[in-house]
Amino acid sequence: MKKEENNMEWLFDEEVSDSGDLTEKQKRIVKAAVEMFQEKGFSASSTSEIARRAGVAEGTIFRHYRTKKDLLLAIVTPVMSHLVAPFIVKDLDKVLKQDYEHYEDFLKAVVRNRQTFIRKHLPIVKILIQEIPFHEELRTQFIEHIAKDLFDRFGKVVVHFQEKGELIEIPSSSAIRLSLTAILGFFLARYIMVPDRDWDDEKEIELTVQFILHGLKAR
Amino acid sequence: MKKEENNMEWLFDEEVSDSGDLTEKQKRIVKAAVEMFQEKGFSASSTSEIARRAGVAEGTIFRHYRTKKDLLLAIVTPVMSHLVAPFIVKDLDKVLKQDYEHYEDFLKAVVRNRQTFIRKHLPIVKILIQEIPFHEELRTQFIEHIAKDLFDRFGKVVVHFQEKGELIEIPSSSAIRLSLTAILGFFLARYIMVPDRDWDDEKEIELTVQFILHGLKAR
Amino acid sequence: MKKEENNMEWLFDEEVSDSGDLTEKQKRIVKAAVEMFQEKGFSASSTSEIARRAGVAEGTIFRHYRTKKDLLLAIVTPVMSHLVAPFIVKDLDKVLKQDYEHYEDFLKAVVRNRQTFIRKHLPIVKILIQEIPFHEELRTQFIEHIAKDLFDRFGKVVVHFQEKGELIEIPSSSAIRLSLTAILGFFLARYIMVPDRDWDDEKEIELTVQFILHGLKAR
């Protein structure tokens, strides 16, 4: 416990720099755009309505973002790169050895940490998921980050605990998939499909983590 | 095994009646629309391009479908209702007792059956997933079918095997979620995210089912 | 009185041959078209809605009327030519001498006779008035009939009574205008602007005729 609390900083969410250098109007544009993209999707959202909701002139949007698509990317790419940021850490092996004795510790740290991130950036995460199929740039970035970084790192973690004899010897890609889908399935249910239910997060996370652990336990 | 093969008919896919009563041109319209909706999403697809791809006049589309949205719904709703059709069966308990001695048998039957369905209707399933957030009617239908029917039925199955002592005593909603996300996660990886990989379906299904079973096994 | 009743036949309305040779469907088309043209005007009425209201296929309209405009003309021209029909009579002078001792008798005969006609064909008369400005053919026909025939005949009548010393010696065109606008003004009020008022037709006609007579009386 202490360990987690002490050393999990590498997992922590360095502020997504949405707001640092943005002007007042720019912030309102981004806010309005996020709202609209989430409600109707990117291509069904019109710049004129974004401008109206933001309380700026239509031209102002194009002063800050060359095209409507630029606006989407400006909103979505920083969140995308931070989604997997925690895994981009040097000396992962060292971290693993020092901080996570068991796969359980690792999983819980990941779930908790990503939960705060998703909770915070939920609207943009939704937009990201919706728009990825339709925008080459997003897909490329996503593959770059997720496939390369996240899978590589997560793969190392899995192999690490397989070698320790904790996890069943199945292809790491399958183990990752099974771990991730259980976690993402929780987030999906928790934040997207039935966000209004009266959730006991602690219990559900425990359930989910135990499910993964038993499912992947070496037999 | 024999049982499955003999009695799984209730799970089988009665033909989705896309094509029975449709005229030649109508079929071409639907085909072109499915292509476009998948490529660019509903609202970024123009009726003029759908018409061009279908090789019909634009007016012809509107003779058959009053609005562009009607076209979407005509494509997507029959698939949606068939997605969960197998679970809409009377005497589920009887079926369970006769055909599925173990949760494993049930899971495998479901996976295999839905796999053929998804494989066949993949483009439309993708469109469905993409467009659900933006169309009230789809959302309503989805909730009606999925939340009500599927969850009820699946819940009964889970409870059935919990009572038999096979499955761990956790809330059935959690057990359903964990089962489903593992299965859907497989489909997602298999057909949407990395369809081009060289998949060994039998092995992956076995892996996935065993993962669920161990994850939910009564302890 | 007797005279009027006996000899006014020349003023009477030979049946407008709308319906003689028309098929059942044709009648329904005409009926629906008249309704729509009156409600929304010719160019805002669509053949598809006319067909729907008539309960026939859209093609059927074009089997009977080559174009939408032909349909309008087929409806409107027979009524137009009958509007002024009563005045197209040979030996008008003879008729005048025999039947109408005073301008008053003539005016009353005209008003009563045209009232029954207008009452009967009101919807088509309305359409006629509405569409005349926009259709060359209608305008031509109208000028042909009204300007030439009606004004010539009416002019003769006026001159006849001026020569008898009954009417003031003003240009006959002015006398016609003043007579006609008083009569038409009554019809306009009676049938178009305030048809729902509780009209005492006899009294209003008497008032109107006396107004004209006093207005035009030789001084």
Add this chain to the structure above:
Amino acid sequence: MKKEENNMEWLFDEEVSDSGDLTEKQKRIVKAAVEMFQEKGFSASSTSEIARRAGVAEGTIFRHYRTKKDLLLAIVTPVMSHLVAPFIVKDLDKVLKQDYEHYEDFLKAVVRNRQTFIRKHLPIVKILIQEIPFHEELRTQFIEHIAKDLFDRFGKVVVHFQEKGELIEIPSSSAIRLSLTAILGFFLARYIMVPDRDWDDEKEIELTVQFILHGLKAR
């Protein structure tokens, strides 16, 4: 005579504010629209041709007028309200007593004043007359202004001169109708039906007014 010239200002036409606040392009749009609406009627006029005639992009029309109908109303409603403006005057009785000794003076003032108005706004007045039957809003406004205001005021005038013993004791509604239709009939002939004839306006107005006066003179 002097009186009329001195005090008729209340009857005068405060400028219809068509042009004050309109941009250059807007004026061209309105001009082109008025032309087209008059030539072909509202619903047969296309926004694309209006734009072409106005020398602006089609989109520009919709920047200033949300719909084509808005454009119509923007053109037609100010003229409609000014049509009867002269009658909307306080202390009508006082005005009558001071300025119009006889019904004749009143009639002449009205005719002359409305003649300049109609002459000036003729195209729009024509459009107004044509479109009133097809647009609920116009009809409502028209009834509001004409039925309420104009008839009330005109009624008071008629009653005033009936009480003075100048006019015959018939229902004021009939007297108004007969007066108005004679005047409007003149305008109709003068400006719409045969505008090209060589009119002697003074003579025709005199004829018309005398016709009304003799027609309505107390007997």
Add this chain to the structure above:
DNA sequence: TATGAATGAGCGTTCATTCAT
């Protein structure tokens, strides 16, 4: 004779983007 599927031009309107102010 009657149908209604099919057409493509044209409809009113919205779009993302530009640019002079």
Add this chain to the structure above:
DNA sequence: CATGAATGAACGCTCATTCAT
């Protein structure tokens, strides 16, 4: 930096008309 008038292409959709059945 911000505006909003202006653009013209493209939008979803309707139109009058044709024609094979």
